[in-house]
Amino acid sequence: MKKLRLQNYLLASVFLYVLVAIVWAVFPKQEKKEETVKLIQSKSEIEGREDLQSRSEYNQAMLADPKTGKVPVNIRAKELEFARSQKQRFVDIPTGTTESNATNFARATNALNWSHVGPGNFGGRTRAVGMDVRDENMLLAGGVSGGMWRSNNQGVTWVRSSTTEELQSVTALTQNVKPGQEDIWYYGTGELIGNSSRAPGAPFRGDGIFKSVDNGVTWKPLESTQTNSPGLFNSPFQYVWDITTNPNGTDDEILAAVYGGIVRSTDGGETWTTVLGNDLLSFPLDGDLNSVSAVFYTDIHRTADGVFIASLSSATNNTGVAAPDAGVYSSVDGVNWNLILNFAGTNTRRIELGSSPSSPEIIYALADQVIDYGLWRYNLNTFQxxxxxPNVPDGSNDIEAFDSQSSYNMMVSVHPTNPDVVYLGGTNLYRSTNAFSTRRDTQWIGGYDPEDDGISIYPDHHPDQHGVLFIPSDPNKMISFNDGGIFITDDNLAANVEYTPLNTGYVTTQFFTGVFSKFPSDDFVIGGTQDNGSLLTANTLFTTGSNGTRVIGGDGGFVATTPIGVFYYLSFQNSRIFRLTLNDDFELTSFARVDPTGGGSDPSQPYLFINPYVLDPNNANRMFLAGGDFLWRNRNLSQILTGSQATTSVNWTRLEETEINTGIISAVQVSTTPENIVYYGTSTGRVFKITNAHTDVYEVEEITADSFPTDGFIRSIAIDPTNADEVLVSFSNYGIPSIFRSTDGGDTFEDVSGSLEENPSGEGNGPSVRWVTIVPQNDGTKLYYAATSTGLYGTSTLDGQSTNWSIEGPDAIGNAVVNMIDYRRIDGKVVAATHGRGMFTSSITNVVPPEPINGSDGFELTNVYPNPFSDLVTINVNLPETNLLLIRIYDSAGNQIRSISGGLGFIGENDFFWDGTNTLGNPVQDGVYLIRITYQNESTVRRVILSRQ
Structure with a gap:
């Protein structure tokens, strides 16, 4: 993907001009390739060291019903059922329908054609991978939010086997290995720890166990594991930790580790009995398991010789109440169990189990004990x-300490032919060649990279381990799966283990945000993802190859691009924002951290985990940032020097009049026609409007409507780019109306949620609305889009609570969670960013293009003010086009004391600032100074007086 010659010229010229200006070197005559740079990445961790606010807190605020403070239990199943009913309503429309409904139905059936762009080379969180015992090339894999996938070439390519309407939360997978029954597979659902859609005390639950009888080609739910009362937590099958089968039992015998204990079926899942732990199978349909103390974590493992090993945690769902039967158990028949390791009376959470086919009598148990980790080896023959x-990695010997992130990522596995080689997985992957008998001979072989102290990701691998599989024909070949998808190594015993990703076509990436690059020649999208950082994805089908590039790591946040390319703004969790330049291979060539010193500093009103900011569409050198309790503005980002990874005060202003006393600023957007109007919303349902937002005489007005839901979380605000008086405000919480519209600049608002709600009050099973946008067309019509937790919806007519929203891309995007939709005004290219199924793109025809930004007829120094100045002088320059601009400060003796610009000036008005300091940052003396401005071989000088008296 080549960029326009203009962008290449500007980007190359920036580096050339800066180097010449500061006399670093003389450029050689031959062409020189731009050098890449390295940015210290942030870690993406559940409740990790780098997080000031966990993902769960962010999702709790964004999704919880304000009336109860909780995310409705099993809302995923309920909202999918509601979405299906709404889709069927449109299918049944043609007879006896109203004209408006018929119009929407026609638009729905002739909706945009969506392309799945992936990316095709980055996987998402994967807890379950299985290998066909008859054919090691046949793999099945399940993404926690990406559904089931199938490969017949050992992961080289993948084909999706889940439909768009099936539950996508895959947490466990197993095959019936009994001869003649190998086409039978099962997968379990419901991730109790770590699900990014989960909120404390009210997680998105699973919906039981699914079964395939055609070797994973198609799947059907087991009715016996489905809840009959989806509004309640009343079934242990709503969380499935693990599954296995019994090759020595009936033809189709299953054992499952579920919430509360171990359950068993001898008839292929038609009926079940509890064989270990709490018997919750007959729990009342109208009951609530939250009110009953039960085992929280369970696991089931089958050894190579058919012995079952199970674990029950001492931790229960009731803090302070321990499970009396906590421990590790063995059974030869899956019915009668013997306690082999007793954990009663301990603070033990999750216990993971493993064994080796070469020594199946040796069992390993890895336990999370809250303040540390336990590892035991047990011999089934000697009972020893x-x-x-003490030999679990603890941070000594240059090996990062084992970390399960509160039981989220844990695994233990043993080499098939060498029982002394044991693998432990937490955030990182570790290998011991003496079975962890000592601390010696333990290597750090995956997750984060030990070569740079765990700052970046291990080459071609990923943090947060969930399991490994060994290739039968060569046990030294190993498949590893984690939060980055699936990987394989040809030598798991190597001193330096090398991996190859197996994510081609395994599209399970979880995007928080996504935008189309605003530079017309950039045919790519950029988005922030969970665990995988910020990814740049070519606008090509994911099946065409490796079309994605990780630009920065961490948990990716909001992104923004400029209409001229050159600068790309990407962020980590908690609003660590970087201005980047990239070469044609999308490698990093420069960076500058740009988020303000002091932003989000109030502990009671911090940055959001995924924190919004926006570039002014009228001046892409200007940024507005949600700073917790204040809105912040930067009027010239290009003045921030490259190379720093610290926060900056350069050109940032905290807009004092925007302060909110409670809640957090959660959405911000800037107008284009007219310019300089900013709308922002909060996590407590308030909306404000700023006029003259680009100046120091801005005015703030609260426009919160009486009809807004109390304490709702405003996730996005959309402004009609042709008329700033038309605004959409979306609330992402469940149980309240989701979308409100104003056509008079916020004086009045109307609920236009319409068919997205089950009830006019917003109560019921309507989806969470994550993003809204307005697309004006040249014929005077408009398209409105809503990105929701059950897919992308659109309409061409807003009609209050009678508005009909029709689903977009039902056979492509389907009911995937869509976190954002963004379109490019210059050509109508549009992207939908999903959480679990990657990116989808399309193109909207006949869109109203942006008005050209008009610069001056020639280079103009418009103003220098105030003059005299005491602390900050503003230099206002108007440029005919975007190009290099050099601004230098001289004292009265002609000595250069400071260069305040050596980069790009943008077409139109530009504000540059000097704070009366020299190159070292020290204050200069009061007096007369000369400001020399050079643009395209033209220079002008203006005198300014510094007086602090």
Whole structure:
């Protein structure tokens, strides 16, 4: 993907001009390739060291019903059922329908054609991978929010086997290995720890166990595991930790580790009995399991010789109440169990189990004990247990300490032919060649990279381990799966283990945000993802190859691009924002951290985990940032020097009049026609409007409507780019009306949620609305889009609570969670960013293009003010086109004391600032100074007086 010659010229010229200006070197005559730079990345961790606010807190605020403070239980199943009913309503429309409904139905059936762009080479969170015992090339894999996938070439390529309407939360997978029954597979659902859609105390639950009888080609739910009362937590099958089958039992015998204990079926899942732990199978349909103390974590493992090993945690759902039967158990028949490791009376959470086919009598148990980790080896023949806990990596010997992130990522596995080689997985992957008998001979072989102290990701691997599989024909070949998808190594015993990603076509990436680059020649999208950082994805079908590039790591946040390319703004969690330049291979060539010193500093009103900011569409050198309790503005981002990874005060102003006393600023947007109007919303349902937002004489007005839901979380605000008086405000919480519209600049608002709600009050099973946008067309019509937790919806007519929203791309996007939709005004290219299914793109025809930004007829120094100045002088320059601009400060003796610009000036008005300091940042003396401005070989000088008296 080549960029326009203009962008290449500008980007190359910036570096050339800066180097010449500061006399670093003389350029050689031959062409020189731009050098890449390295940015210290942030870690993406659940409740991790780098997070000031966990993902769960962010999702709790964004999704919880304000009336109850909780996310409705099992809302995923309920909202999908509601979405299906709405889709059927449109299918049944043609007879006896109203004209407006018929119009919407026609638009729905002739909706945009969506292309799945992936990216095709980055996987998402993967807890379950299985290998066909008859054919090691046949793999099945499940993404936690990406559904089931199938490969017949050992992961080289993948085909999706889940339909768009099936539950996508895959947490466990197993095959019936009994001869003649191998086409039978099962997968379990419901991630109790770590799901990014989960909120404390009210998670998105699973919906039981699914079964395939055609070797994973199609799947159907087991009715016996489905809840009959989706509004309640009343079934242990709503969380499935693990599944296995019994090759020595009936033809189709299953054991599952579910919430509360171990359950067993001898008839292929038609009926079940509890064989270990709490018997919750007959729990009342109108009951609530939250009110009953039960085992929280369970696991089930089958050894190579058919012995079952199970674990029950001492932790229950009731803080302070321990499970009396906590421990590790063995069974030869899956019915009768013997306690082999007793954890009663301990603070033990999750216990993971493993064994080796070469020594199946040796069992390993890895336990999260809250303040540390325990590891035990138990011999089923001699009944001897050995405590290996002191040898779990603890941060010594240059090996990062084992970290399960509160039981989220844990695994233990043993080499098939060498029982002394044991693998432990937490955030990182570790290998011991002496079975963790000592701390010696332990290597850090995956997750984060030990070569730079765990700052960046291990080459071609990823943090947060969930399991490994060994290739039967060569046990040294190993498949590893984690939050970055699926990877394989040809030598798991190598001193330096090398991996190859197996994510081609395995599109399970979880995007928080996504935009189309605003530079017309950039045919790519950029988005922030969970765990995978910020990804740049070519606008090509994911099946065409590796079309994605990770630009920065961490948990990716909001992104923004300029209409001229050159500068791309990407962020980590908690609003760590960077201005980047990239070469044609999308490698990083320069960076500058641009978020303000002091932003989000109030602990009671911090930055959001995924924190919004926006570039002014009228001046892409200007940014507005949600700073917790204040809105912040930067009027010249290009003045921030490159190379720093610290926050900056350069050109940032905290807009004091925007302060909110409670809640957090959660949405911000800037107008284009007319310019300089900013709308912002909060996590407590308030909306404000700023006029003259680009000046120091801005005015703030609260426009919160009486009809707005109390304490709702405003996730996005859309402004009609042709008329700033038309605004959409979307609330992302469940249980309240979702979308409000104003056509008079916020004087009045009308609920236009319409068919997105089950009830006019917003109560019921309507989806969470994550993003809204307005697309004006040249014929005077407009398209309105809503990105929701059950897909993307659109309409051409807003009619209050009678508005009909029709689903976009039902066979492409389907009911995937769509977190954002963004379109490019210059050509109508549009992207939908999903959480679990990657990116989808399309093109809207006949869109109203942006008005050209008009610059001056020639280079103009418009104003220098105030003059005299005491702390900050503003230099206003009007440019005919975007190009290099050099601004230098001289004292009265002609000595250069400061260069305040050596980069790009943007077409139109530009504000540059000097704070009366020299190159070292020290204040200069009061007196007369000369400001020399050079643009395209033209220079002008203006005198300014510094007087602090």
């Amino acid at each position: 247990s050995i405590r290996l806990s």
